[in-house]
Amino acid sequence: MAQHWTHRGGGWLPPRSPRPEVIPLRPLGPRDILDGTLTTLGRYGGRLLGALLLGQLAGLLLLVAVAGAATLASVTRTVGSGVFVHTLVPAVALFLLAGWALATALAAALLRPAVLGRPVTTLGLLRAATPRIPAVLGARLLALLAAAGPGAAALAAGLPPLALLPLAPVALWLGVLFALAPTAAGYERLGPVAALRRSARLVRGAWWRTFGVTVPAGALALGAAFAVPLRFGVLGALLAPALLLAFPQPASGLLYMDRLLRLGPGLSPG
Template identity: 35%
Template sequence: MSQDAGWGGGAYRGAHLGGSPYGEGVYGGPPGWGGWTPPPKPGVIPLAPLRLGDLLGGAFATMGRYWKPLFGMGLALWGGSALVMVAALVIAYSAVSDTFEKVVALPQGIEPDSSDVVPLVTAFGVVALLGIVLVVLASALMYGAVPAILQDAVLGRQVGFATVWRRSRERMASMIGTVFLMGLVGAVPVLLAMVAFFAMTVAIIALDGGNGALTIMSIGALCALLTAPIAVWLWVRFSLAPAAVVFEGQRPVEALRRSSQLVRGDWWRVLGITWLSSAIAGVAAYLIQMPFSILGMFPTIISSANLDADPSPTAVIIAMSGYGVAIMVGQMVGQVVSGPFPLLVNGLLYVDRRIRTENLGPVLAEAAAVPPQGGAPQDAVPQHGG
C-alpha cells in the first residue's frame, strides 16, 4: 500500500461510520458468542472513532514514547531561534548603544534629533523583522514535525529525528503558506475591529466625548462583536489544515478546503477539544516558567543593589540581564515541553475525523499489519511512501 503512512487525500473514503461507538462493520461489534471486541491499538490510539480521553491520552502517549524527536525538534527550532535573537539583540545594541544612551539622557520635554532616532528604529526594526521570520520558520517546521511523528505513532512504528526533520523540511513551503493563510483569514476580522477601536479613540479625543463619540463607540463595539465570532469560526474550520499538508501532501489552499470538509458537522467538538488542549498546555507552561522567574529575581536584586544613584542605561540592562535570561530560558523550556501538546491533539483530531467520515480505521490496521478479525497475522509490514 503506497500511502499507508500518509493515508492519502480521501483515497480510502468509505461509508460514514455509525451504530456502535467504534463504527458499524469495522471494530467493536459483537462477533457471535465472543462478545465485544475492542478496536486494534497498534500505536498511541485505538483505530476507531476517538473519545476525549483517547485524544488526550494519545497526545500524552506520543510525548512519552517519541520524546526524543518531538522535544529534539522543539529544542532545535525554538532554542535555536532564541539564541539567534539574543545574538541579534546584542549586535544591534552594540551598534547603537551610544545613540541609545544619548536619547535616554535627554531632559524631559526635549525631542531627540531624527539623526539619532533613525539608527535606533532601523536597528531594532531589523531585529523585529528577524524575529518574525524566525517565528514563521520555526512554527512551520514544528507544525510539520508533529504530524510527521504521528504518521508513525498511530501505527506503532519507531521514527527518528532525522526522518522527522526530513519530512517537515519537505513540507515547509506548503506549511508556511498554510499557516500564513490561516493567520490572514483569522486576522482580517480582528484588524477590522482594531481599526474601529482606533477610530473610536480618535473620535472621543476630537469630539471631547460628545454624542458623536458615543455613536462611534457603539459602532466600534458592534464591529468587534460581529467580527470576533467570524474569526473563531474560520479558525476552527481551518484548524486541521496543517495536518492535511503533512498527511496528504496538500497545498495551502487545498489544505484549507480539506480541513473545512473534515470539520463540517463537528465544529463545536473540534472547538472545545482544541481550546481544552491549549488551556492544558498554557497551565503547564506557566508552571514550568514560574521557578525560572523566581530564581531570576535573585541575581537581579543583587546587581541592582550595586548600581549608582544615576545609572546609565547600559548598567541597568546589565543588571536586569540575569532576570531576562531566566525568563527567556523558562519560556523556552515551557514552549519545548508544552508546545507540542496542542499540535498533537490537533493531529489526532484529524485522524479521528477521517476515521469517522472516511472509514480510515481498517486502512490503518492494514498498514500497521494488524490481523483482521478471525484472520492470521500478516507476514510483512507494508512499506509507506512517506
C-alpha cells in the same frame, strides 16, 4: 507465562500484548484523543521536542545575531535608539511563526509512525518534516488571515475596538474551521489552499468537537509554558517556548486522524 481464561471455548490463552499504536484504529471519542495525546507525548515527546529544538537552532542563532547587531547600533547611536525594538520585535515574531510551522510539520510527520506504533528518530523526524514547512506555514498564515484579517482591516480603517465585537464570533468560527489545515498540509502533502479546503470539509459537522479539543490543548500548553520556568528556572525558561509550540500539535493531529477515520476512504486527497 501468565494466562487468562477466555469464555469462548472455555480454554486458556496467552495474555494480550500491549497495544503498540497510540490510538485504536477506529473513530475516536474525546477520551481516546486525550489518552492518545498523552501516550504520544510519553513515547515520542523527547524526540519531538529534540527535533523542534534542533530545527530552531539556526533561527535562534540568527535571532541572537539580529539582537546583538540592534543592541550595538542602539548603544553606539549610529542609528535611532528605537532600532532595537523595531528590529527585534519582527525578528521574534518571524522566529515564533517559523517555530509554530516546524512544530506542526513535526507533529504531522509523527502521526503515521505513532498511529502504527513504529519507532522514529529525532533526525528522521526532522528530515521528514522539513520539506513540508513552507506548505504548513502557508496554511497557517492563510488561516490566520481568514480569521483575523477582517478585524485587522477594520482597525486599520480607524474603527474603534468596540465596533469590532460583532466580528469576534466570525473570527472564532473561521479559526476553528481552518484549525486542521496546517496538519493537512503536513500529513497529506497538500498546498496551503487545498489544506484549508480539507480542514473545512473535516470540521464540517464537528465544529464544537474541534473547538473542544484544540482550545483546551492550547490552554494546557500555555499553562505548562508558565509553570515550567517557575519549576526549572533558566532551563525551564528556555524550554517553555518549545513546549508552547509542540504540546498542542499531537492533540490536533489525532483529531485530524479521527475525522479521516469517520469520513472514511471516500475522502480523496486535495
